[in-house]
Amino acid sequence: MQNDVIVVGGSYAGMAAALQLLRARRSVLVIDAGLRRNRFASHSHGFLGQDGVDPAEIAAKARAQLGAYPTLTWIDGHAEAAAGSKDAFTVTMADGVRQEGRRLLFAVGVTDRLPEIDGVAERWGRSIFHCPYCHGYELDRGRIGVIATGPMSVHQAQLIPEWGEVTFFTNGAVTLDEAASGDLKARGITIEDTHITRIEGHADVLLADGRSLSFAGLFTASRNAPATPIAASLGCEIEETPVGTQIRTDAAKETTVPGAFACGDAARAPHSVSLAVGDGAWAGAQLHRSLVF
Structure with a gap:
């Protein structure tokens, strides 16, 4: 048929x-x-x-x-x-x-294709997202992390402060020039260059220097x-x-x-x-x- x-x-x-x-x-x-x-x-x-x-x-x-x-x-x-x-x-x-x-x-x-960071895949769609219009509101203007995957991540980080207090993890995926760095800081975004070791708990980012930063949610492209x-x-x-x-x-x-x-x-x-x-x-x-x- x-x-x-x-x-x-x-x-x-x-x-x-x-x-x-x-x-x-x-x-x-x-x-x-x-x-x-x-x-x-x-x-x-x-x-x-x-x-x-x-x-x-x-x-x-x-x-x-x-x-x-x-x-x-x-x-x-x-x-x-x-x-x-x-x-x-x-x-x-x-x-x-x-x-x-x-x-x-x-x-x-x-x-x-997600960042090759331990703990990301298990939290995808639950506490790690790609679309702030789909998931940003529920984070209740809490602390939000953005994990870079490339140059487009800068644009994502610039947008996310509409939904909360943002930390941008460059994680070796993007190098910020003076203009981009200045723009992010002017938007109140904290820039974190230390590499991420893994994601734990709900949305806790463990860094290579031993620090652990907790967030209401994470975004990545x-x-x-x-x-x-x-x-x-x-x-x-x-x-x-x-x-x-x-x-x-x-x-x-x-x-x-x-x-x-x-x-x-x-x-x-x-x-x-x-x-x-x-x-x-x-x-x-x-x-x-x-x-x-």
Whole structure:
């Protein structure tokens, strides 16, 4: 059976796109590996109407609503590779089964490459974050640490004082010139050049000189890449961004391979649930138009 659209990735962006297509009575196959990027977080913030809700609950409710549409097929599984061209795409599953579709949509999300500091991965999404709009308010204007990963971390540190008293850990990842150092200090930011040994407790930063500094929360800029190379396997161009790599798309969310589209964190920056949903809704509408015209 050939589907109108195969959506690879059934998180927020993928489901938002699928909803537009299902409401146009198109046949949609969603293939989902079940690894939401925010699966480590207990609450989602900044998404209108869902502020403070468990992200797993948001995802489950959305999937249940999609299930009311008779033209949806949902497969829990891994899509390994994509091939073909417009109107004749195939997606090969991990078990070898091949799915066929006229259009493809990659909503695969991203992986986060975190600073190689002991204790960071265990606290990611719990007391160490990337987005202050998603998590800053709950820190209640307490002490906040920003761990540098590169030059973009300076911008992150400049922004964070909106949410609390900030210490910027350069950690050997960035060298501040006089202008940057002066700007940070003018914003009331403490600059800490001593290397971090590990993160302990809730958000306690242990330094190489033996000091331990406690914070309400920590922020860091992870490096991102599409969570799976499936778009690249089809020949879609992958582009560099200030925060990593993403699938290149045009204004209609079409990739460099005609008939193949991409949306969500894997195809845009910055990242949040609300931005992913909006991007997915737009991609779904544009996909539908490509089938009509």
